[in-house]
Amino acid sequence: MIVRAVPLDEVGAELGMAVFAALSDGTGIAPANHGQKALRALRKAQRALARKTRGSTNRRKAVRRIARIQMRVADARKDFLHKHSTIIAKTHGVVGVEALPVRSLSASATGTAAEPGRRVRQKAGLNRAILDQGWGLFRTMLADKVADRGGRLVEVPAAYTSQTCACCDHVEAANRPSQAVFVCGRCGRRANADTNAATNILRRADSALKPVERHRAQAAQ
Structure with missing residues (x-):
């Protein structure tokens, strides 16, 4: 058997x-x-x-x-x-x-003598926090x-995962009014923002045509 x-x-x-x-x-x-x-x-x-x-x-x-x-x-x-x-x-x-791209996300903002960076201290704190996660x-x-x-x-691809509705695929920055909340401007779906993004990530892993690619195709029409 x-x-x-x-x-x-x-x-x-x-x-x-x-x-x-x-x-x-x-x-x-x-x-x-x-x-x-x-x-x-x-x-x-x-x-x-x-x-x-x-x-x-x-x-x-x-x-x-x-x-x-x-x-x-x-x-x-x-x-x-x-x-x-x-x-x-x-x-x-x-x-x-x-x-x-962890290396790019945690790159220094110091800049050069000719072109010094901006908000260097804040970026250094962000870099430490990113690297601390592992x-x-x-x-x-x-x-x-x-x-x-x-x-x-x-x-x-990471683009738009936090702005895309996992229910209707509507993409808009205003869909995420806060760090924790996702509210779709088209269908009204309300969800935890991170869970919604994770659902989009799973769908991209399963789909030949990723939501971000559909969004770009629609924008080009």
């Missing part, structure tokens, strides 16, 4: 900072923000390092203290990513995620674990 494996559900995942991951089935994963939580201790250790004499034993101790803080943050982040990527991989056969490592872990179980991870 041939025993057939029960096919696992498909899911889309919207990665962010207010919510680390929102899944199309309505599940949400809260961000851990390990780096942010350790920032005060790290800054205190860095200030202590700046006061130490170069080459001294106390300076070497201060350097090791900073390294220990950074190692604890990295280990805690990796443990968090392992835990949640395993849960998703065990329960879903196909996982759709956005193809986010999106790139999470996608790598998730892809490996899903593949090990016979599934697949599908990366889709």
Whole structure:
């Protein structure tokens, strides 16, 4: 007798900072923000390092203290990513995620002497928050674990996922009046904004003609 494996559900995942991951089935994963939580201790250790004499034993101790803080943050982040990527991989056969250019998103805004950047401090804080999430490592872990179980991870274009109605495909920036709320200007559908985006990501993973491509085709007519 041939025993057939029960096919696992498909899911889309919207990665962010207010919510680390929102899944199309309505599940949400809260961000851990390990780096942010350790920032005060790290800054205190860095200030202590700046006061130490170069080459001294106390300076070497201060350097090791900073390294220990950074190692604890990295280990805690990796443990968090392992835990949640395993849960998703065990329960879903196909996982759709956005193809986010993490390196570009977290690029410095310092600029040059001739063309200095704007809002450098704010961008530096945003960069830290992006890198603190570990999106790139999470996608790598998730892809490996899903593949090990016979599934697949599908990366889709990120454009318009947060502005497209998952019900009627209407695309408009005003559809998302706030970070958490989605209200379609055409059909009136109201939903959690991240869950709506995750649903669009799943649909793009399944569809040959992605919603963003339909939107561009309609705009060109």
